[in-house]
Amino acid sequence: MDMDIAVEPAEARVNVGEAESLKLVCRSIRQESRNAKTYVFGTEGDVRVLFRAGQFLNITFGVNGQEAVRSYSISSSASHGARLAITVKRIPNGTVSNWLFDNLRVGDRVRAEGPLGAFTDEEIEGPLVFLSAGSGVTPVAAMMRTYVDLCDDRDVVFLHFSRSPEDTIFAADFSAWARALPRARIIVVATNPSFGSGWVGPTGRISQGLVSALIPDIAGRTVFACGPEGFMQTAREIAERMGVPADRFFQESFVTFVTKVAEDAHEGPSEKAYEVRFAKSGSTTTCSETKSILKAAQAINVKIQTSCGKGICGTCRVKLTSGTVTMTHGGGIKQREIDQGYILACCSKPTSDLVVDR
Structure with missing residues (x-):
């Protein structure tokens, strides 16, 4: 079932185009499956945050006296910005997920940065495919909930892989979404259903044979994939073999948020180095042609949000x-953004002296 949303203030809004700091208060908690919970947060003062379905937050938790930062997709509808929900799966030996399950309570406060990410269907026209596995369903849930709220009956095939019916996050919502969106086709595949569970749906792991049988027209659709790294790699390979162009395949990928990384080894004698000036911070450094702008920034404590x-x-x-850079990205930036002068710092390397608006 979709979450109950409180009435939102009419005027109090914050438009977060760039990542901004948010102070969040936990408003409610609910069990989604036997090993997943949804945590619903509001901003202090219930200020509405504008975000795009599919984006995520970097949230800072105080775990056993230490700060721990994790990336979580927003799982609530983008039309309900006064409430930001994340859905967390308990991971064996997972420091933060286990702490959340055992300790976070309604009324507790956390800090967050966001919204972040380009895993959105903004400006995407035509039929869609969503491929998700496990907790990778969370950004897809935000998109589906947004379609329902906006009465946007998209032509979408949503193929979700879950270990078993008992492990399926948002299982109760799938049928509601299907009723509200007649053109949507939602299919759950159990990868390891328990004996005697009564499961009669498709089974098995993602494969070209399975995808071909369930989505024979995938070549004419834009594909979004989210799940474990191995799942997404297989999904990309299958989509490519079945004729999906590279520019119509999008995947979500984030890891634990890192604020500093080890510096690169000393530059070799033949490598060119360029001056990089970060205008807003007033800091300047040199960066070799083989080092990313992100690493150059981190080396002098210039903060640039990063994830994947x-x-x-x-x-x-x-x-x-x-200035100019070489940039080899994985789909996290649109051509119109590049045309406007934006780059991704993690995969951009200088080819001249640079000035970065940071």
Whole structure:
């Protein structure tokens, strides 16, 4: 069932185009499956946050006296910005997920940065495919809930892989979404259903044979995939073999948020180095042609939000006001953003002196 949303203030809004700091208060908690919970947060003062379905937050938790930062997709509808929900799966030996399950209570406060990420269907026209596995369903849930709220009956095939019916996050919502969106086709595949569970749906792991049988027209659709790294890699390979162009395949990928990383080894004698000036912070450094702008920033404590480190999530987007770079990204930035002078710091390397609006 979709969450109950409190009435939102009519005027109190914050438009978070760039990542901003948010102070969040836990408003409610509910069990989604035997090993997943949804935590619903509001901002202090219930200020509405504008975000796009599919984006995520970097949230800071105080765990056993230490700060721990994790990336969580927003699982609530983008039309309900006064409430931001995240859905967390308990991971064996997972420091933060276990702490959340055992300790976070309604009324507790956390800090967050966001919203972040480019895993959205903004400006995407035509039929869609959502491929998700496990807790990778969370950004897809935000999109589906937004479609329902906006009465946007999209032509979408949603194929979700779950270990068993008991482990399926948002299982109760799937049928409600299907009723509200007649053109949507929602299919759950059990990868390891328990004996005697009564499961009569499709079974098995993601494969070309399974995808071909369930989505024979995938070549004509835009594909969004979210789940474990191995799942997304297989999904990408299958989509490519079945004729989906690379520019119509999007995947979500984020890891534990990192504020500093080890510096690169000393630059080799043949490597060119360029001056990089971060305009807002007033800091300047040198960066070799083989080092990313992100690592150059981290080396001098200039803060740039980052998550996947692969040019996929779009979190580290910054404005280049002067100079040129080489950028090899994984779909985390749109061509119109590049045309406007934006780059992804994690996968951009200098080819001249630079000025970065940071």
